[in-house]
Every structure is written in structure tokens, then in C-alpha cells.
Amino acid sequence: MADAVLRLNDVRRLFDVSAPWLARILSGTGPRMLKAVDGVTFEIARGETFALVGESGCGKSTVARLVVGLYEPSSGSIEIDGTDIASLKTRKAQAPVRRRVQMVFQDPYASLNPRWRVKDIIAEPIRTHGLIRGEAAIRARVDELLRQVSLTPADGDKYPHAFSGGQRQRISIARALASEPEFLVLDEPTSALDVSVQAQILNLMKDLQRRLGLTYLFISHNLAVIYHVSDKVGVMYLGRLVEVAAKADLFARPQHPYTRLLLDTVPDLAMTGRERVAVRGEVPNPIDPPSGCAFHPRCPFANERCKTERPSLLAAGGNMVACHAVQEGRLPPWGGAA
Amino acid sequence: MAVDVRAGVVRRAWDTDLAYSFRNSPVAVISAIVTLVLILGSLFAPWVAPHNPFDLSTISLIDAFDPPQWIEGGSPDFPLGTDEQGRDVLSAILFGGRISLGVGLFSTIFAVVLGVTAGLIAGWRGGVIDAFIMRVADVQLSFPAILVALLIDGIVRSTLPHDEQDQIAMLVLVGSIGLSGWVQFARLVRGSTLVERNKEYVQAARVIGVHPIRIVVTHVLPNVLTPVLVVATIYFAFAIITEATLSFLGVGVPPTEPSLGTLIRVGNGYLFSGEWWITVFPAVTLAALVLSVNLLGDWVRDALNPRLQ
Amino acid sequence: MKPLLELRHIRIELPTRRGTLLAVDDVSFTIGEGEVLGVVGESGAGKSITAAAIIGLLEPPLRLAGGEILLDGARIDNLPPDAFRRIRGKQIGAIFQDPLTSLNPLYTIGRQLVETIRTHLPLGDKAATARAVELLQEVGIPGAAERFNAYPHQFSGGMRQRVVIALALAANPRLIVADEPTTALDVSTQAQIIALLKRLCRDHGTAVMLVTHDMGVIAETADRVAVMYAGRVAEIGPVRQVVKHPQHPYTVGLMGSIPSIGDTLERLPQIDGAMPRLGSIPPGCAFNPRCPKVMERCRVDRPDLLKAHATEAACWLHASISPGEAARG
Numbered sequence: 001m002a003d004a005v006l007r008l009n010d011v012r013r014l015f016d017v018s019a020p021w022l023a024r025i026l027s028g029t030g031p032r033m034l035k036a037v038d039g040v041t042f043e044i045a046r047g048e049t050f051a052l053v054g055e056s057g058c059g060k061s062t063v064a065r066l067v068v069g070l071y072e073p074s075s076g077s078i079e080i081d082g083t084d085i086a087s088l089k090t091r092k093a094q095a096p097v098r099r100r101v102q103m104v105f106q107d108p109y110a111s112l113n114p115r116w117r118v119k120d121i122i123a124e125p126i127r128t129h130g131l132i133r134g135e136a137a138i139r140a141r142v143d144e145l146l147r148q149v150s151l152t153p154a155d156g157d158k159y160p161h162a163f164s165g166g167q168r169q170r171i172s173i174a175r176a177l178a179s180e181p182e183f184l185v186l187d188e189p190t191s192a193l194d195v196s197v198q199a200q201i202l203n204l205m206k207d208l209q210r211r212l213g214l215t216y217l218f219i220s221h222n223l224a225v226i227y228h229v230s231d232k233v234g235v236m237y238l239g240r241l242v243e244v245a246a247k248a249d250l251f252a253r254p255q256h257p258y259t260r261l262l263l264d265t266v267p268d269l270a271m272t273g274r275e276r277v278a279v280r281g282e283v284p285n286p287i288d289p290p291s292g293c294a295f296h297p298r299c300p301f302a303n304e305r306c307k308t309e310r311p312s313l314l315a316a317g318g319n320m321v322a323c324h325a326v327q328e329g330r331l332p333p334w335g336g337a338a
Numbered sequence: 339m340a341v342d343v344r345a346g347v348v349r350r351a352w353d354t355d356l357a358y359s360f361r362n363s364p365v366a367v368i369s370a371i372v373t374l375v376l377i378l379g380s381l382f383a384p385w386v387a388p389h390n391p392f393d394l395s396t397i398s399l400i401d402a403f404d405p406p407q408w409i410e411g412g413s414p415d416f417p418l419g420t421d422e423q424g425r426d427v428l429s430a431i432l433f434g435g436r437i438s439l440g441v442g443l444f445s446t447i448f449a450v451v452l453g454v455t456a457g458l459i460a461g462w463r464g465g466v467i468d469a470f471i472m473r474v475a476d477v478q479l480s481f482p483a484i485l486v487a488l489l490i491d492g493i494v495r496s497t498l499p500h501d502e503q504d505q506i507a508m509l510v511l512v513g514s515i516g517l518s519g520w521v522q523f524a525r526l527v528r529g530s531t532l533v534e535r536n537k538e539y540v541q542a543a544r545v546i547g548v549h550p551i552r553i554v555v556t557h558v559l560p561n562v563l564t565p566v567l568v569v570a571t572i573y574f575a576f577a578i579i580t581e582a583t584l585s586f587l588g589v590g591v592p593p594t595e596p597s598l599g600t601l602i603r604v605g606n607g608y609l610f611s612g613e614w615w616i617t618v619f620p621a622v623t624l625a626a627l628v629l630s631v632n633l634l635g636d637w638v639r640d641a642l643n644p645r646l647q
Numbered sequence: 648m649k650p651l652l653e654l655r656h657i658r659i660e661l662p663t664r665r666g667t668l669l670a671v672d673d674v675s676f677t678i679g680e681g682e683v684l685g686v687v688g689e690s691g692a693g694k695s696i697t698a699a700a701i702i703g704l705l706e707p708p709l710r711l712a713g714g715e716i717l718l719d720g721a722r723i724d725n726l727p728p729d730a731f732r733r734i735r736g737k738q739i740g741a742i743f744q745d746p747l748t749s750l751n752p753l754y755t756i757g758r759q760l761v762e763t764i765r766t767h768l769p770l771g772d773k774a775a776t777a778r779a780v781e782l783l784q785e786v787g788i789p790g791a792a793e794r795f796n797a798y799p800h801q802f803s804g805g806m807r808q809r810v811v812i813a814l815a816l817a818a819n820p821r822l823i824v825a826d827e828p829t830t831a832l833d834v835s836t837q838a839q840i841i842a843l844l845k846r847l848c849r850d851h852g853t854a855v856m857l858v859t860h861d862m863g864v865i866a867e868t869a870d871r872v873a874v875m876y877a878g879r880v881a882e883i884g885p886v887r888q889v890v891k892h893p894q895h896p897y898t899v900g901l902m903g904s905i906p907s908i909g910d911t912l913e914r915l916p917q918i919d920g921a922m923p924r925l926g927s928i929p930p931g932c933a934f935n936p937r938c939p940k941v942m943e944r945c946r947v948d949r950p951d952l953l954k955a956h957a958t959e960a961a962c963w964l965h966a967s968i969s970p971g972e973a974a975r976g
Contacts, residue, residue, distance in 0.1 A: 102545060103545045105541065125547075172542075195689070199903075199906075
């Protein structure tokens with residue numbers, strides 16, 4: 001794809017979760033590394049919404065933080081608009097690229113400084129990058145941003161505590177837009193919100209995308225939300241992508257057993273009375289992931305090869321799938337969940 | 339128009355939860371009144387006090403050892419009696435309170451600035467810098483604060499010529515009390531900084547590209563200051579006590595400019611010869627001041643603690 | 648059929664210095680023997696507070712200011728704390744959102760189970776231990792006998808919630824009040840816990856009051872559902888009817904705003920605005936400023952639950968359908 005806004009090449013991110021140095025010497029244990037993201041490759045084309053789905057500990061939030069520069073990758077490269085971020089050495093050199101990638105966080109109560117007025121929160125990116133000069137012009141821009149997210153200019157003079165969760169998320173979005181970004185990373189932007197408010201925020205995100213031509217990386221654990229917003233979906237499990245596919249293909253013909261498991265857990269609102277397939281086990285501790293395919297202890301189709309050899313992401317029926325059973329054709333066709 | 343705005347500000351301040359909790363706490367109100375009376379009395383001592391105890395032309399040895407006015411031999415000129423030089427005890431207390439409060443205030447500010455800066459740096463940077471700052475703090479904590487203050491005071495005195503000592507006695511006092519107290523602020527702020535730096539609003543500022551120093555000053559600092567305010571109030575009382583202790587031990591302010599501690603020390607010599615008022619009134623004032631500031635500090639702590647509301 | 652639990656005109660107040668706020672205002676419903684009642688609503692709707700009142704764990708300054716709670720026809724809301732504590736645990740079990748808050752981190756799960764069993768059942772140490780192991784097996788903890796002496800932190804989130812369920816079931820209660828039991832869990836674990844809760848309650852004939860914000864969980868688990876809005880029940884009825892044919896405009900909006908796999912909508916139908924805060928609930932029907940079908944009457948008169956097809960809805964739209972019913976309540 002020529003016009004990829006974001007490209008991740010075999011990105012890894014390790015975290016040192018070792019015991020303190022002295023305790024390690026005394027107990028004779030070595031350093032322990034948590035592979036939060038373990039070799040992830042994908043790209044996002046301009047104007048599309050790429051969704052990452054997975055359960056806690058799968059590394060999807062780490063990917064989000066890698067993309068916006070809150071973490072440095074341990075290895076691999078991240079390209080924004082074709083520029084490898086690592087090639088820009090100083091904060092100053094990175095600033096113009098970084099400005100174009102902004103983020104909306106999960107917790108609307110923690111993501112706004114409680115001691116700042118809303119107008120100052122929204123104006124912070126404008127002032128930081130010197131996008132507009134002059135207080136009156138900045139205020140006019142803040143008012144415009146407030147209106148863009150369906151708040152009123154009068155709201156700018158209040159403090160965050162005066163707002164509900166949904167309104168705070170609108171303020172967060174306005175702040176992200178103030179940098180005039182082309183790419184937004186949305187890390188579970190609606191999972192702390194009530195469903196009726198979630199609908200408002202999802203609609204707003206879609207409106208803004210159409211109006212401003214934004215590209216989204218949308219992180220969520222909710223498959224129904226992902227179905228609603230995304231064009232392309234990546235499924236993550238224990239730091240690795242196990243399946244990447246266009247939305248329609250993924251939901252109609254999920255290949256990886258883990259994708260199928262996730263689809264099986266979606267509550268049946270249509271009340272068809274379908275009996276759920278019993279799901280086995282829980283997500284293992286990511287510090288000590290299983291060998292081979294990390295999903296093998298929970299997989300009904302696992303064999304010896306799955307326990308030892310790590311599968312790589314290969315094309316299968318239009319999707320990209322990391323599964324030996326899929327490659328060997330051992331998997332039964334998908335019967336459908338809902 | 340301007341008056342309207344100001345009235346609005348007052349009404350809003352009156353209406354806040356903090357003001358409400360204040361109005362409903364008799365302890366807070368009483369200790370605030372006591373503190374305020376003592377602070378105002380000391381601040382305006384030259385105008386409020388009946389005499390100027392430092393003006394040698396107005397004091398006379400004839401008036402020495404006058405008892406308080408309600409006791410046989412007392413005079414309405416000297417409501418709380420006089421000391422061995424004929425100085426009015428009440429006036430001496432008011433002027434002495436100035437010095438006690440001044441030293442307390444400035445050493446608290448010094449300790450807060452030092453401690454908050456060290457705590458912010460340690461908490462934000464982490465790693466080796468954090469380990470270094472906090473180990474220094476740990477070492478200092480293993481000595482009693484008064485000992486640290488005495489030590490610093492002693493070092494400074496031994497390195498300075500004698501005639502300069504009195505001139506900078508106050509500065510030395512403020513410096514030594516402040517240096518002995520930065521640790522608790524540093525620990526407090528480091529802990530809060532570790533919490534705040536991982537909050538999403540700080541991450542948001544990093545994503546925006548705000549300079550790290552700016553993030554610490556404009557985002558982290560305002561959000562770690564509330565507990566600092568509580569500890570600072572209590573530290574203020576502690577600093578006054580420490581100053582009094584040092585002055586009582588004779589290493590504090592010189593007797594020519596007596597603080598409450600100096601007054602107590604000087605008066606202490608006459609306690610058993612019957613002239614009890616020379617030491618008791620300064621001591622009572624000191625106790626009342628420290629107690630009410632401490633009670634205020636306790637109230638601030640409870641009022642700002644969301645879990646107790 | 649006599650209801651197991653009956654709430655009559657429950658009113659829960661939150662005194663503040665600016666006056667008393669009504670967190671729950673005139674809520675009545677019943678739960679039958681062995682029935683699963685889902686209570687759904689957005690945060691601040693009063694669903695968790697109602698649950699806390701039933702198990703007598705209202706956090707001060709919240710207080711039960713009116714109404715009656717009856718268990719088996721006998722009032723329990725006016726019992727002294729000691730008597731209430733005996734009922735809680737023996738007759739009513741509780742499951743909370745965060746399993747860690749329900750478990751004491753300093754004791755093994757075995758000890759906590761045995762203690763709970765012995766408090767409420769006349770069993771010796773041996774018999775209680777045997778029952779505890781049995782319970783752990785029943786909630787699907789692999790190697791129950793070996794893990795009997797493990798501490799809560801040695802379990803994963805899902806396993807902990809299973810232990811909490813075992814604790815809630817320990818004394819064979821007749822009702823379990825479960826407040827957001829799956830919210831803190833991963834989706835794949837969530838499905839397991841829901842299935843477990845459903846199966847156990849069916850097997851034991853235990854009634855459940857399931858409080859959640861997740862309509863999907865309700866749809867899969869509950870027999871009946873009560874939808875709460877701004878401290879009142881907006882609609883109550885059989886789950887199938889409420890989910891598929893909601894009658895209250897709020898329920899209609901709520902159901903419509905849930906995205907579902909397979910829909911082809913570009914935009915989700917949304918209810919504008921937000922649920923009012925406690926201090927600013929409008930007069931009349933609390934939903935009237937957001938309601939697409941608002942009428943003059945809605946702004947002044949507060950509707951009680953009215954018969955609306957197969958459910959009951961607190962909405963004046965249904966007064967015209969059955970005028971005789973409007974006088975009720």
C-alpha cells in the first residue's frame with residue numbers, strides 16, 4: 001500500500017519486571033522480561049479505521065502507546081507517513097511528525113488535568129506547537145473545537161469536574177484535534193462510558209473522521225463496537241497478532257481459533273437462544289507465555305507442532321492468520337456464532 | 339462593577355465545601371482565631387504593643403520585675419509585668435512573636451521549596467537520581483531534626499567570624515531549620531509524583547509534545563501540592579518549636595532581638611525567685627500558637643481528604 | 648406465587664448540605680423463588696444502591712428513608728444489625744464487581760469458606776471442610792482440594808470470582824445479589840462466569856438479583872428485567888419482551904444505541920444528552936428532556952408503572968392504551 005499513514009515493522013517492546021537488584025542476587029534469579037508486544041507488523045492506510053482487539057495483557061494498549069511515542073520500541077521500526085521515527089533523534093525533530101499523531105485515552109476522569117480550565121486543556125497543543133498566535137485567536141479556535149465536539153464555548157470556562165464522563169471524552173477529543181492531527185489513536189475510548197453515551201461518542205468519531213479525513217487506530221475489547229467502527233481488524237493474543245483481516249471477512253469467516261472464541265463470547269442480544277460453546281481457561285500470565293503458539297493450551301485443535309513451533313502470520317482465505325491448524329487445513333469451517 | 343465581582347468571589351469562596359467544613363468545625367474556627375490574633379498582634383507589634391522593648395530610651399531599670407497588673411504592685415502600664423531590665427512582657431511577647439513567626443514561616447518555605455523540588459525530580463526521573471536523593475533523605479531521617487539543625491547551625495557558626503554571627507543569626511536559623519525539614523516534603527512529593535506521572539492527563543501532555551520540565555511544573559506540581567499544604571501547616575508549628583528550642587539552648591537568635599524561645603530562656607532564670615511571669619507568659623503564648631496551628635493543620639488534612647467527607 | 652423478595656416503595660436519600668437528594672425514589676419490584684431478575688441502567692441510575700439496600704450495606708450518608716423490604720413476607724429493612732447480619736449470608740448471598748474486595752487477602756480461601764459455612768450452618772470442622780471442597784469443585788476450580796490452602800492473590804481474576812461465588816453459595820442462600828459480577832473480567836472469562844452463575848442458580852433453585860450495565864449479560868441470563876433511570880424503574884417485564892419489544896422510550900433508545908455484529912448502520916441511533924445528576928432531576932418524567940415522544944403532561948406529571956403490552960413502563964404513552972390502568976399505583 002503506497003499511502004500508509006502508519007507502518008509497524010516487527011515491533012517488539014519488552015518491560016523489565018525483574019525483582020530489585022539486591023533481591024535478585026540474594027535469591028539467585030535472573031532478570032525477567034515481559035514481552036508486552038512481541039513482533040507486531042501491520043499498516044494503516046489513509047482514512048481507514050484499523051481496530052486492534054484482544055483481552056487484557058494482549059499488548060494492544062502497549063501498541064497504542066508505542067505509536068504515539070509514550071514508549072520506545074525495543075526493536076523493530078515505526079513509520080509515520082513514511083518517516084521512521086527512530087531516524088529523528090531529537091524531541092524537536094520529532095515534534096512535527098508526532099504532532100500529527102494524537103491519542104484519546106480510556107479513562108475520561110484521569111485524562112484531563114483537574115486543575116486546568118477546559119479552554120486551557122484544549123489550547124495546550126495549540127500553545128505548545130505555536131499553531132496560532134494571540135490569545136483572542138486561540139480562544140476563537142478553542143470555541144470552534146468545542147462546537148466541533150458538540151459542546152458550547154461557555155463550557156471552556158469550567159473545570160473538568162463539572163462534566164459527565166461522556167462530555168469529558170468530548171473534551172479529550174477536542175484536545176486531540178487541537179494539534180490538527182491526521183491520525184488518532186483511540187485507546188478504548190468508550191469502554192468507561194454507558195452504552196447510550198458510547199453511541200454518542202462513536203457517532204461523533206465517525207462524523208469527525210468523515211469531515212476531517214482522519215485515520216484511526218481503534219483499540220477495544222468489545223467486538224460489537226469494533227464491528228461498528230472498523231474497516232480492518234487485528235486480533236491480538238499475548239503480544240502477537242494472531243489474525244488480521246478486513247472487517248467483513250473477519251466476522252463472516254474467522255480463521256484463528258482465538259478469533260472464533262472471542263466471537264463466541266459476544267452476548268446474544270438477538271436472543272436466538274444459542275447455546276454458547278464452552279470456553280476453556282483464561283489468558284495466561286504474559287510474563288511466562290506458553291511455548292510455540294501462545295494459544296495452544298486453550299486451543300481445541302492444538303497438536304505437538306503448536307506446542308513447539310511458533311506460527312507466523314500467513315495468508316489464509318483472504319485473512320492473515322498465525323495458526324498451524326489453519327495452514328494445515330485441520331480446522332473445521334466456521335459455523336457462525338450469532 | 340468591580341465591587342460586584344469581588345462580592346461574587348467572596349460569596350463563591352464562602353460557598354465552597356472547604357468553607358462549609360470550616361464553619362462547621364468549632365476547633366478550626368477557634369484555632370484560626372487564636373492564630374490570627376497572634377499573627378496580627380505580632381505583625382503590627384510596633385503599633386499594637388504598649389511599649390517598644392528595643393527602644394532603650396523608653397525602658398528604665400526602675401520598672402524592673404513589676405508583676406502583672408492584677409497582682410499587688412503591678413501597674414496598668416505593664417499589663418503582663420516587666421522583666422529584669424524593665425521591659426514590658428506583653429510588648430516583648432508581641433515583638434518576640436514576630437521573630438518566631440518569621441523564622442517559622444521562612445524556614446517552612448525553604449523546606450517546602452527544597453523538598454518539593456527534590457521530590458519532583460526524584461519521582462519524575464526515577465532511576466539513579468531517585469535512588470541518590472532518597473538515600474540522602476533516609477540518612478538525614480536517621481538523625482533527629484533538632485540535632486541536624488544544631489549541627490548545621492554549629493558548622494556555620496564555627497566558619498564565621500564572631501561579629502558577623504549576630505547579623506546573620508536569623509538566616510542561619512532559617513537555613514538550618516529548613517534543611518532539617520526538607521525530607522518529609524521530598525518523600526511526600528516523590529510518592530504523589532510517581533502516582534501522577536502515570537495518570538493519563540500527564541501522558542496526554544507527553545503525546546502533545548509538551549516539554550518535560552513544563553509538564554512537571556504545570557501538570558504534576560499543582561496536583562501534588564494539596565498534601566504538601568497539610569504537612570506544611572504542621573511543619574510550620576514544628577519550625578516555631580524548633581526555633582524556640584534552639585533559642586532556648588542559646589544557639590538561636592541573640593538576646594538583643596529576643597524570640598519567644600529567647601524570652602523563655604531568659605525568664606527561666608527568675609522562675610524560682612518568684613518572677614514567674616517573665617517566662618510563663620511567653621511559654622503560654624508559644625504553646626497556644628503551636629497548638630492552634632497544629633489543630634488547623636489537622637483540620638486542613640481532614641477537610642481535604644475526600645475519603646473523610 | 649408468593650414472591651421471595653419484595654421491595655415496596657423504596658426510597659433512599661443522600662443528605663448533603665445543599666439539601667436531601669433522592670438516590671432511589673419509590674422503587675418497587677419483586678423477585679420470585681428461583682427467578683433471575685436483571686436490573687440494568689446507566690451509572691448513577693440507582694441500581695447498585697438498591698442492591699446495597701437489600702443486603703443492608705448502604706454506605707453512609709446514604710440512608711433508607713422509606714418503603715419496606717420483605718423477604719418471604721417478613722420485613723428485613725427494620726431489623727437490628729445483628730439479626731440482619733445473620734440473614735445476610737444465610738438467606739442472601741452477595742457477589743461484588745471486584746472479587747478482591749470480597750476476599751480477605753490474609754486468609755486462605757479454604758479458611759474463609761469454612762468460616763462462612765460454620766457461621767451459618769450447624770456443621771463441624773470436618774463436615775464444613777468437606778462442603779467447602781465440594782463447593783470449590785462445583786464452581787469449577789481445578790484441583791480444588793490442593794488449592795484449598797491457597798491465598799486469594801494466587802488465583803487469576805476469573806478464578807477469584809469463582810471463589811466469591813462459592814462463598815456466596817456457601818450457606819445455600821435463597822437469593823444472591825450480584826452487583827456487576829463480570830465487569831472486571833476479560834470477555835472470555837466473563838462468558839464462563841455468567842454460564843456458571845446461571846447453571847448453579849438453576850441447580851440450587853437460588854433466585855438472583857443481577858445488577859449490571861451490560862444488556863448482553865441480562866439478555867443471556869435474566870428471566871425478567873427492570874430498567875432503571877434516575878432513581879426510578881422506567882420499565883420492568885419479561886426479558887424477551889423488554890429486549891425485543893421495549894415500551895418505554897428510554898428502553899427503546901438504550902436498546903437501539905447498543906452496536907451489534909451484523910448491523911449495517913452507518914450511525915448508531917443515539918439518545919442525546921445524559922442522565923440528569925441527582926440534584927437536577929427534572930419535574931414530571933425524569934426522561935422528558937431527552938424523550939423523542941415527549942408530551943405536555945410528561946413535563947408536569949410523574950408517571951408510575953403502567954401496563955404496556957407485555958411489560959410495564961412508567962410512561963404516559965401507555966396511559967392512552969389502557970386508561971383504566973392509569974389510576975393504579
